[in-house]
Amino acid sequence: MDRISALRNVEEALRDFEAGESDLAATEQRVVTILRTYATDFEGEEGLRAYQATGDGRAHGLVVVAESESEARERIADLLGEAPSALDVDISPV
Known part of the structure; x- marks a missing residue:
C-alpha cells in the first residue's frame, strides 16, 4: 500500500x-x-515486519517495524532513550 x-x-x-x-x-x-x-508493505522493502514489546515498564506495548527482533529491540531502545540491554521486555512479531 x-x-x-x-x-x-x-x-x-x-x-x-x-x-x-x-x-x-x-x-x-x-x-x-x-x-x-x-x-x-513498503515497496521494495523486503523483510520488514511489525514487532511488539511485552513486559514491564515504558516499552510494554510499543510496536516498531524492523527486519529482525534484535533490530526491533534497538529501535524501541532508541525511542525510549535507553540502551537495548536495559530493556526488560520480550520482542515478538505481531
Missing part, C-alpha cells in the same frame, strides 16, 4: 465515523490496520 492509498483509506474511515456509520472503536481498529499494512 502506498502513502496515497493509506491516506485515502484513513479519510474513508473518518468519513464513516463522522456519518455515524462506524463507532470509535471500529474506526480506531480500521486506522490501526491501515497503518500496520502501510508500515509493513
